[in-house]
Amino acid sequence: MSENNASKTVGSFTVKVGLAQMLKGGVIMDVVTPEHAVIAGNAGAVAVMALERVPADIREQGGVARMSDPGLIREIMASVSIPVMAKCRIGHFVEAQILESIGVDYVDESEVLTPADEQYHVDKHPFKVPFVCGCRNLGEALRRIGEGAAMIRTKGEAGTGDVVEAVRHARTVLGEIRSLQQKPDEELMSYAKSIGAPYELVKQTKETGRMPVVNFAAGGIATPADAALMMQLGVDGVFVGSGIFKSGDPASRAKAIVEATTHFNNPEILAKVSENLGDPMVGINISSLTENELLADRGW
């Protein structure tokens, strides 16, 4: 809840969005141990996502994927000075309350975990901690922002190492914003209805020509070139999940992806940082997955 006195305001939407603005041009890395977190921090990650299992393992092992042990998250928080994020299940507002109480810097209401509610997402406005949510299109992004999300990430397909869905979702969202800018104002209400998005946010997106909050890419980014591809498409930064710690040389790969995200427009630097990184994660070709193996379809 917002605690206000005469001069000081805590937990406002401005400060929630503000942290996401500070993360821009950066790489947020999935980590499962404090040791991983230190490697990520040393490589130049702007934040880490504290998890019990990376998405590739969630995929392989199956079962119900839940919020991580708060003890593990605390250990990771104690091991690095950069912001720490953690995931709650879609609609599981109690997991979100627990994450807020231990002081994580961002909550990811994530389709990578097994949804707790098949109809409703968490009402994110009352929380002091900011939320990031996934989307596949503009309507889904604006619904999440309407619920209080202070940061958006295109979903991609987590745990695959295949960038194709990340590209599809980023192109969809950014393309929809471009075409929205061409619409005359009288079409906006019907458009808002058709994409299931709040009218005011549709109007704001048209006026500014960009998503109302920071927009990162996620789900399948495994190489420096993948990260630079997403940046050139026009996202504000990248999440790398399984791509780092499921590869042959996580420290070098993590550092190379950080450099590639900064110098995304400089092919000479991209070539240099892509050298000698060892084996990338093996990955799963998305076309080989069945429909109910797709995580991106979770969320409504």
Added chain:
Amino acid sequence: MKIGVLALQGAFIEHIHILKKIGVQATEVRLVKDLEPLNGLIIPGGESTTINKLAKMYDLILPVRRFAEKKVVWGTCAGMILLAKEIKGEPASLGVMDIVVERNAFGRQVDSFEEMLTISKLQNGNSKPFPAIFIRAPKLIEARNNAKIIARLTDGTAVAAIQNKLLATAFHPELSDDDRFHRFFLALATA
């Protein structure tokens, strides 16, 4: 007048938007050669450890230090940390400003806040307080020698300092729609 914004990571585009809005040429700085045509430099907010690492990897530390000897440089939040001669518990980065800072000194993100500040340097006949936004902000523990404190919270904590042509703020004027701090910085550049 051409101002560069260090664009290794962080909220650099927000600074560029404000500079362009007030009619200044603004460019992104990622490599040493990008510094050459500039009259001034802004080091934006972001993750100070990330920006510092990338600045070291791409050999920017010495060139920016030399730049700061002659020209105006302004650091916001992470930028203030990079400018400081002393960072509590860590080695200094650029180390050009006689200030002592402490990272994340207000707490974690749930403690991030906004506060309206009265800053006499900005008044200029305008008594409106300045909307200061603090995100996992550093504290300005001390200003020494030529460095002078120019803004404080209502509880007395120092949050901005100036030292000749160097400026440091613990908060983010680039996240508000009040451009007075940017105008103040430009006035330093032309003085």
